[in-house]
Amino acid sequence: MNQVGVIHSRRLFLQQILQSRRHLTLYDQSSTDLLFHSIKLDRDKQKQNQKQKQMQKQLPWRRKDLTGNSLIASTLEEMENDSEFQLSLQNLKQMGQKKLTLEEKKIRRRALDDLNVPPFKEFKEAGGDRRRRQCEVLQLNIGLYCNQACNHCHVESSPQRSEMMTRKVADECLKLLKNSKSITTLDITGGAPEMNSEFRYIVEKAREIRGSNLDIIDRCNLTVVHEPGQEDLILFLKKHNVS
Numbered sequence: 001m002n003q004v005g006v007i008h009s010r011r012l013f014l015q016q017i018l019q020s021r022r023h024l025t026l027y028d029q030s031s032t033d034l035l036f037h038s039i040k041l042d043r044d045k046q047k048q049n050q051k052q053k054q055m056q057k058q059l060p061w062r063r064k065d066l067t068g069n070s071l072i073a074s075t076l077e078e079m080e081n082d083s084e085f086q087l088s089l090q091n092l093k094q095m096g097q098k099k100l101t102l103e104e105k106k107i108r109r110r111a112l113d114d115l116n117v118p119p120f121k122e123f124k125e126a127g128g129d130r131r132r133r134q135c136e137v138l139q140l141n142i143g144l145y146c147n148q149a150c151n152h153c154h155v156e157s158s159p160q161r162s163e164m165m166t167r168k169v170a171d172e173c174l175k176l177l178k179n180s181k182s183i184t185t186l187d188i189t190g191g192a193p194e195m196n197s198e199f200r201y202i203v204e205k206a207r208e209i210r211g212s213n214l215d216i217i218d219r220c221n222l223t224v225v226h227e228p229g230q231e232d233l234i235l236f237l238k239k240h241n242v243s
């Protein structure tokens, strides 16, 4: 999502909040099990800059010889100054991570109706096939760090998140891929998955293990190609036939 998209989604989000303020409703974010309310936004600019520098030091894969226009500084600033973001943070704090309200359930049901997804009871009564099938897609969320902080983001990614899949866990996942012949698609997501230092390792190893016999998806937010050190990302994705 580009910056215009982010701003647009924030406007939409504000409208949703204003419409639903009477019920203090927060849609998708209300059911996440991430402890979003425990993340404190740092209002002290100096502290924030220090934090950012520290985080950048921890990004060893960042190539110093390449420079791009990073969104990270402006994202952090927006998170601090954006009244909608602050409002949603306040509401989350007030609501905690409690279960869905009836109103929220109705909203979700309407969204599923729009997609022609029947309620489970109806599906069952209509004799829908409930047998487990072989697993075909291995989806890996390799980290919540992101150069953006979309208000709609259901995993609450942002430059303030630091969770990253380690090499050890990546190797375990690759073992799983190797031993699970039914898997035909490797779906890599995040955060901005490319900003995890293991991203390229995972792609290269997955290709090595399964050759052309595997679809690899990179859930790329596209703005990441402007981040310093990601200038060769498109070529890398092309080389390894990643879609």
Ligand SMILES: C[S@@+](CC[C@H](N)C(=O)[O-])C[C@H]1O[C@@H](n2cnc3c(N)ncnc32)[C@H](O)[C@@H]1O
Pocket (backbone or CB within 6 Å): 001, 028, 146, 152, 153, 154, 155, 189, 190, 191, 192, 193, 219, 220, 221
């Ligand atoms: C969390 S993102 C991670 C990958 C990448 N950063 C991106 O934005 O595409 C994975 C997918 O979830 C979608 N997504 C994010 N928040 C969502 C929400 N609240 N409801 C439904 N889909 C959402 C995004 O549009 C994206 O396609």
Ligand code: SF4
Pocket (backbone or CB within 6 Å): 001, 146, 147, 148, 149, 150, 152, 153, 154, 155, 156, 157, 158, 190, 191, 192, 221
């Ligand atoms: S992971 Fe990043 S780009 Fe993707 S939806 Fe979340 S904040 Fe936006």
